[in-house]
C-alpha cells in the first residue's frame with residue numbers, strides 16, 4: 001500500500017470530523033487510492049465505490065454517524081465507507097470466507113445501520129428510522145443514498161410517497177452516475193438526465209439554496225432563474241417536490257467543498273424530507289474503470305497499472321453463456337419468443353439476444369415485480385416471454401408469480417440463473433428458496449438443469465410448453481464440460497433419467513449438484529457400495545414412477561438439491577407418505593441447504609459448510625446401510 005498520511009490519521013468518522021475542511025479533498029484522494037489497491041487484490045464492486053469516494057467523506061464529515069443513520073442502497077458502493085468506519089485493516093478479507101461482506105451488514109459495524117445487497121430498500125428503511133426517532137428512540141438524522149439505477153424500482157417511489165405524506169425530516173441523496181450495471185433505461189433516467197444537464201445553472205441553484213438568505217438581491221434572482229431551469233414549470237416543482245420533498249441540486253459529487261456546502265445547508269435548514277441530487281461518474285478517478293463500458297462495476301483481481309483483470313480460465317462453458325446463446329437460437333426460430341431482464345442483460349446472458357434481436361429483449365430496470373407481470377401480459381397477449389431473473393431477485397416478484405402468472409395459468413417461462421449458492425456475494429444473493437416457493441404453486445412446472453446440455457434441452461422444453469408457466473433453474477458458473485447438443489429437444493414433462501444403476505442405495509439429484517452426486521457415487525462404489533444415480537429433472541410434476549422404483553429397489557433413497565428445506569426432497573417425501581410407501585421402510589434422507597444463512601466464501605466451501613459436499617452425500621448414504629454393510633465398508637476403507 002502506498003503511504004497515505006491523511007487517511008492514516010482517520011481511524012473513525014470522529015477523526016474525520018476533527019479535520020479541517022481543507023484536508024478533506026486530500027483524504028478523498030488517498031481513500032480512492034486505497035480502494036483501488038484493495039480491490040486489485042480482492043476483486044469486487046469497484047466502479048460504484050470509486051464514484052462515491054468524495055460523497056462518503058462529505059457525508060461522514062457533515063453527519064454525526066453512527067448516531068445519524070447512513071444507509072447505502074444496495075451497499076455495493078460501501079468500500080470507502082468501510083475503510084473510514086474502522087474496517088480498514090480487514091479490507092483485504094473482503095468477500096472471502098470469514099472476512100468482510102461486500103455489502104453493508106448490521107452485524108459487521110454500528111456504522112451499517114441497515115444491511116443491503118438487494119436494491120432500492122434504503123428510503124423505506126431510512127424513513128423507518130426517522131419515524132422511530134419521531135417516536136422517541138435515540139436516532140439522529142437519517143440519510144439514504146440511492147443510485148439512479150436503484151431509483152428505477154417501484155419500492156423507492158412507494159417510500160417517497162409515504163415520506164412526502166409523513167413530512168418528517170429525512171435526507172435522500174440521489175447518486176446519479178447515469179449508469180446502472182448496464183446503461184440505465186427508462187423514462188425516469190431521461191428525466192434525471194434532463195435535470196442533470198442543466199448545469200451550471202443548477203449548480204448555482206444548489207449554492208444559492210444554501211446561501212439564499214445571505215445573498216444580495218441580484219444573486220437571489222439568479223437562484224430563482226436557476227430553479228426554473230431545473231423544474232417542470234416556471235417557479236417550478238420537480239417530480240421530487242411533487243412527492244413532498246425539497247429538492248436540492250444537482251451538485252457535482254466529486255467536488256468536496258460543494259458537497260460539504262450542500263449537505264450542511266440541507267442539514268441545517270430541513271424540516272421535512274429533502275432530496276439532494278448529486279451527479280457523479282462511476283469509476284471516477286481510475287482511468288481503466290472510467291474507460292470501460294461497464295465502468296468496472298464488478299471486477300476480478302486486476303493489475304493497477306493496466307487495469308487488466310486476472311480471470312481464471314474456464315474449463316467449461318458457463319450456464320449463463322449457454323442460456324444466452326440457446327435462447328437466441330430458439331428466438332431465431334420462433335418470432336413469438338421475447339425476453340425480459342430486470343437491469344441485468346449481461347448477468348443473465350440476455351445481452352446476446354439483445355444484440356441480435358434488440359426489439360425483442362425488454363430491460364425493465366430494477367423492477368422485478370413489474371417484469372413478472374409485464375411477462376404475464378405478454379403471454380396473455382400471445383407472446384412467449386422468457387423472464388430471466390436471478391433466483392434471489394425473483395423473490396421480489398413472488399406475488400406477481402402467484403397472482404398474475406400461476407393463478408391465470410399463463411405460459412411465462414422463468415429462467416432462474418444464480419440458483420443455489422453463488423460465492424462471494426454471500427447470503428443475500430443465494431438462490432436458496434425458488435424450488436420451494438415455485439413448486440408449491442398450482443399450474444407451475446419446475447425444472448433444474450443437471451448439466452449444461454440439460455440446460456439446452458430444458459430451454460427447448462420451455463419454448464415448447466404453452467400449457468402454463470414453467471421455471472428452469474441453473475447455477476452461477478461453469479457447467480460440467482459435457483458435449484452440447486446442436487439443438488435442444490423438448491423433454492417429456494415430469495420425467496427424470498437414470499445415469500447409472502446399482503443395487504444398494506439410490507441418489508436422486510435435482511439440478512446442478514449432479515456433479516457432486518456423481519462424485520459421491522464414485523466414493524461409495526470404491527467402498528463396495530452399489531449405487532444408482534438418477535437426475536429428477538423435474539421437481540414438479542414429480543416423476544413419481546421413478547421415485548417409487550428407486551425407493552422400492554434400494555435400501556435407501558437420498559435426495560440432493562441446491563435449495564432450502566421444503567423443496568424437492570420435501571415433495572418426494574410428501575409423495576411417498578401420501579401413497580403409503582414410507583411405512584414400508586427404507587430411509588429417505590433429504591439433503592438440502594440448512595436452515596440458516598450462509599456467509600460468503602467459494603461456492604465449494606459454502607456447500608461444504610452446508611453439508612452438501614460429495615463426502616457428506618456419501619456419508620449420508622453410508623449411514624443408511626445395515627450395520628453389517630457399514631462394517632464391511634469400514635474394513636475396506
Ligand SMILES: Cc1ncc(C[n+]2csc(CCOP(=O)(O)OP(=O)(O)O)c2C)c(N)n1
Pocket residue numbers: 048051074076077117118119146147148149150151177179180181282297342343344366368393396
Ligand atoms: C432487487 C435487485 N435487483 C437487481 C440487483 C442487481 N444490481 C445490483 S447493483 C445494480 C445497479 C445499481 O445501479 P445504481 O443504483 O445506479 O448504482 P451504481 O452501481 O450506478 O452506483 C443492480 C441492477 C439488485 N442488487 N437488487
Ligand SMILES: CC(=O)[C@@H](O)[C@H](O)COP(=O)(O)O
Pocket residue numbers: 045074076117181298347418422425476
Ligand atoms: C451488487 C449486485 O447485486 C450485483 O452486482 C451482483 O453482485 C452481480 O452478481 P453476478 O456477478 O453473479 O452477476
Ligand SMILES: [Mg+2]
Pocket residue numbers: 147148149150175176177178179180
Ligand atoms: Mg448508477
